[in-house]
Amino acid sequence: GQNIDQPTEMTATEGAIVQINCTYQTSGFNGLFWYQQHAGEAPTFLSYNVLDGLEEKGRFSSFLSRSKGYSYLLLKELQMKDSASYLCAVVDSNYQLIWGAGTKLIIKP
Amino acid sequence: DTAVSQTPKYLVTQMGNDKSIKCEQNLGHDTMYWYKQDSKKFLKIMFSYNNKELIINETVPNRFSPKSPDKAHLNLHINSLELGDSAVYFCASSQGGVVTGELFFGEGSRLTVL
Numbered sequence: 298g299q300n301i302d303q304p305t306e307m308t309a310t311e312g313a314i315v316q317i318n319c320t321y322q323t324s325g326f327n328g329l330f331w332y333q334q335h336a337g338e339a340p341t342f343l344s345y346n347v348l349d350g351l352e353e354k355g356r357f358s359s360f361l362s363r364s365k366g367y368s369y370l371l372l373k374e375l376q377m378k379d380s381a382s383y384l385c386a387v388v389d390s391n392y393q394l395i396w397g398a399g400t401k402l403i404i405k406p
Numbered sequence: 407d408t409a410v411s412q413t414p415k416y417l418v419t420q421m422g423n424d425k426s427i428k429c430e431q432n433l434g435h436d437t438m439y440w441y442k443q444d445s446k447k448f449l450k451i452m453f454s455y456n457n458k459e460l461i462i463n464e465t466v467p468n469r470f471s472p473k474s475p476d477k478a479h480l481n482l483h484i485n486s487l488e489l490g491d492s493a494v495y496f497c498a499s500s501q502g503g504v505v506t507g508e509l510f511f512g513e514g515s516r517l518t519v520l
Contacts, residue, residue, distance in 0.1 A: 330509075339410075339496060339511035340449070382447065394509075396449040 299323045301397035303385050308403045309375055317370045317383050317400045325390020331359050331370045332384040334399065340384055343370070372402075380404045409433050412497045412512035419487060420520055427482045427515045429497030438480040439509070440472060441496040449496070455480050487519045 300322045309315040321329070328347040332340040346352055346361035346368060358371040370383055382399040389395055412429040419425055431438060440452040453472045454461045460472060469485045484491060497512040 332509075337514075339513050340509075341511070342508040345508070384449065386449075394451065399447050 299387075299389060299395050301385055301387060301395055303383075303397040303400045305398070306401045306403065308405060309372075311375055311377060311404055311406050313375050314371065314373050315375060315402065317372070317385075317402065319368045319370070319385035319397060321366050321368070321385070321387045321395070321397075323387050323389045323395055326363060327388040327390065327392060329359075329361055329368050329388070330384075330386045330394070331357075331368075332386065333381050334384060335381045343383075375404050377404050377406070410497055410499055410510050410512040412495075412515050414515060415513060416516050416518075418518045418520065421487055421489060423487050424483070424485045425487060425517070426484070427495055427497075427517075429480050429482070429512055431478055431497075431499040431510070433499055433501075433510060435499040435501050435510070436477055437500050437502060438474070438477075439498045439500075440480065440482050441498060441511075443494045443496060443514070445493070452482075452495075453480075484517075487517075489519050492517055492519045 302320045330345050331343040333343050334340040344359040346359050351360045356373045361368045382401045384399040385397040386394045410431045436457045439454045441449045442452055443449050452466045455474050457477050471483045474480045494514045494516045496514045498509045500507050500509050
């Protein structure tokens with residue numbers, strides 16, 4: 298079966314750095330997405346990785362290792378507004394998006 | 407202007423009723439989707455529609471039927487609602503029939519079946 302694993306919940310302090318991990322086992326791989334979803338709102342796109350390595354975009358970076366079936370989302374200089382769920386999703390060999398359950402990130406002052 | 411809009415945002419109804427959720431996108435995308443997000447927060451694809459072809463997820467009961475009058479609209483009709491249908495339903499769109507680009511989601515429609 299296809300599986301995406303993320304921690305259910307994480308807590309971090311305002312101004313700090315947090316790393317949210319995602320491991321996947323899918324039939325094929327055609328890219329990995331990270332989305333942010335605030336409570337009661339729609340998911341919004343953060344990043345897309347298809348090649349190994351680190352993609353940096355402002356305070357957010359995303360890393361991919363295809364050989365390890367592993368990705369992480371790195372959030373720097375945390376702000377209260379970063380409190381949200383972070384969803385990892387993988388495009389499989391049939392070009393279907395397989396979603397993780399998301400990691401709820403709680404930011405404390 | 408809202409890129410992907412869906413109505414209604416909230417829907418409370420009785421078991422056995424039939425209801426529809428409407429979705430419109432003004433991004434010029436040719437692919438639209440319906441997702442279901444349950445209480446455990448998993449997003450599950452229900453349907454995707456690429457201008458010419460409707461792709462049906464086999465795990466979706468046939469009580470659910472998508473209708474697309476044109477490529478900017480993809481509505482979801484649900485017959486004989488059941489308690490387990492309670493969830494948030496998200497409409498989304500993307501450019502291209504293959505998901506290699508960003509998905510744009512609507513705000514979601516929270517369906518509660520009593």
